[in-house]
Amino acid sequence: MPPCHRCLRCGGALMPAPAPVLCCPQPYSSSQSPSSGIVAALTELASTGAGRRCSGVVAAPCTGRGRVRAQEEEFKWLLQEEVHVVLKQLQDILKEASQRFALPASGLGGAVKQENFVLSTSGTDQVKGVLTLQGDALCQADISLKMPRNNQLLHFAFREDKQWKLQQIQDARNHVNQAIYLLMNRDVNYQFKTGSEVLKLMDAVMLQLSRARNRLTTPATLTLPEIASSGLTKMFTPALPPDVLVNFYINLNKLCLTVYQLHVLQPSTTKNVKLAGGSILHNPGAIFEFGNQRYEVSHVHKVECVVPWLNDALVFFTVSLQLCQQLKDKISVFSSYWNYRPY
Numbered sequence: 001m002p003p004c005h006r007c008l009r010c011g012g013a014l015m016p017a018p019a020p021v022l023c024c025p026q027p028y029s030s031s032q033s034p035s036s037g038i039v040a041a042l043t044e045l046a047s048t049g050a051g052r053r054c055s056g057v058v059a060a061p062c063t064g065r066g067r068v069r070a071q072e073e074e075f076k077w078l079l080q081e082e083v084h085v086v087l088k089q090l091q092d093i094l095k096e097a098s099q100r101f102a103l104p105a106s107g108l109g110g111a112v113k114q115e116n117f118v119l120s121t122s123g124t125d126q127v128k129g130v131l132t133l134q135g136d137a138l139c140q141a142d143i144s145l146k147m148p149r150n151n152q153l154l155h156f157a158f159r160e161d162k163q164w165k166l167q168q169i170q171d172a173r174n175h176v177n178q179a180i181y182l183l184m185n186r187d188v189n190y191q192f193k194t195g196s197e198v199l200k201l202m203d204a205v206m207l208q209l210s211r212a213r214n215r216l217t218t219p220a221t222l223t224l225p226e227i228a229s230s231g232l233t234k235m236f237t238p239a240l241p242p243d244v245l246v247n248f249y250i251n252l253n254k255l256c257l258t259v260y261q262l263h264v265l266q267p268s269t270t271k272n273v274k275l276a277g278g279s280i281l282h283n284p285g286a287i288f289e290f291g292n293q294r295y296e297v298s299h300v301h302k303v304e305c306v307v308p309w310l311n312d313a314l315v316f317f318t319v320s321l322q323l324c325q326q327l328k329d330k331i332s333v334f335s336s337y338w339n340y341r342p343y
Contacts, residue, residue: 075334079192086327087183090205090320094180097316100309101173102135114139117305119257127259127301136169138248141235145244145259148299154244156236164235168215168250172313175212179205179320195331202324209324213317216310219249221278224260224288224297243295249280253311254304261299 102112112135119129126148132140138158145154158164182204192198227247233240240246245260258281265287273294276286286297 071334075195078330079195079198082330083192083198083327086323090323091180091183093316093320093323094176094183094209097313097320098173098176098180100313100316101169101176115307117255117307119143119303119305121301121303126299127257127303129257129303131255131257131305133255133307134163136166136173138164138166141248141257143236143246143257143259145301148261154241156238156240158235159237162235164232164248166248166250166255168219169310172212172215175208175215176313176317179208179212182208195334198331199328202328206321206324209317209321213314213321216250216314217252219251219256219280221280222247223278224276224282224286224295225290226278227260228288228290250307250310251280251304253306253308253314255307255310256302256304259301259303260297261301262295263298265294265296267294 114132114134117131117133119127119131121127126146127143129141129143131138131142140158141164142157143155145156146152147154182201224245227245230247232246232248243262243264245262247258247260249256249258260282273287276282276288276297279286281302282297282300284297284300288295
């Protein structure tokens with residue numbers, strides 16, 4: 001039986017070759033990539049699903065010195081060429097992601113423009129509102145609330161001197177910028193010498209990207225007393241009624257507002273009642289204690305609006321994580337060709 005032949009870059013089985021030769025003898029370079037790293041990365045992922053396809057047709061035999069030489073040459077090419085191409089793609093993608101978190105208004109010297117979003121829900125219209133977002137800050141919120149008991153319409157808005165920082169957006173942007181720093185923190189002519197060096201870099205970058213994505217996809221769990229004592233309650237004019245709580249948070253690509261309506265409980269009726277713990281969204285019937293008084297949530301209203309650039313950022317995070325993992329896989333596959341870790 002002729003010796004097995006496999007492509008050392010993609011691992012696919014190939015027809016036997018008459019002599020040991022390198023697979024994929026013409027590796028792509030950055031000059032061959034599309035002008036936009038983002039387009040290149042997205043196109044590559046969409047067309048292959050697992051990185052660039054092999055351009056060769058034969059590989060070194062699976063036995064003998066020719067195989068070892070071919071593996072060494074392939075690994076050298078991977079470290080010296082392809083790693084830098086992928087790092088450049090990652091830098092381009094993450095710079096685009098970072099820019100999504102601070103949208104400069106044209107002609108204003110880098111000032112971040114304001115965007116207005118209308119809050120909506122698929123249910124009733126108990127809560128309506130318009131939010132003004134400027135980067136990571138809510139600079140205005142105009143909210144109308146219809147009280148269910150008497151259909152009274154309450155209207156309240158942010159004070160003109162107040163802004164509410166959205167910590168989730170702030171944290172996600174910081175993690176993206178840290179990932180960019182890790183990718184660029186080396187000389188332009190730097191050459192990686194070992195595979196473990198690349199793996200450590202990819203692990204560090206992926207950690208920052210995972211944290212950035214998680215900050216947008218996983219809102220904080222808060223207790224009702226934490227919401228009641230938040231500085232957000234002091235942002236509005238006129239002041240919020242004592243039986244109303246509000247909370248803003250990011251969930252995926254949406255900016256959400258939750259309004260809780262409360263009623264006071266008599267101490268004699270709540271002696272053995274379990275108090276509500278932390279949650280992203282509390283349900284009617286939740287009981288909590290605040291200021292030596294116990295309250296029960298009577299109504300919960302959630303409204304939201306889609307923020308398009310948050311969706312863009314999440315796509316960039318996903319593409320970047322896939323590129324990192326693909327590069328890690330290409331580095332790690334060489335461990336199966338040696339009986340020791342060659343890096």
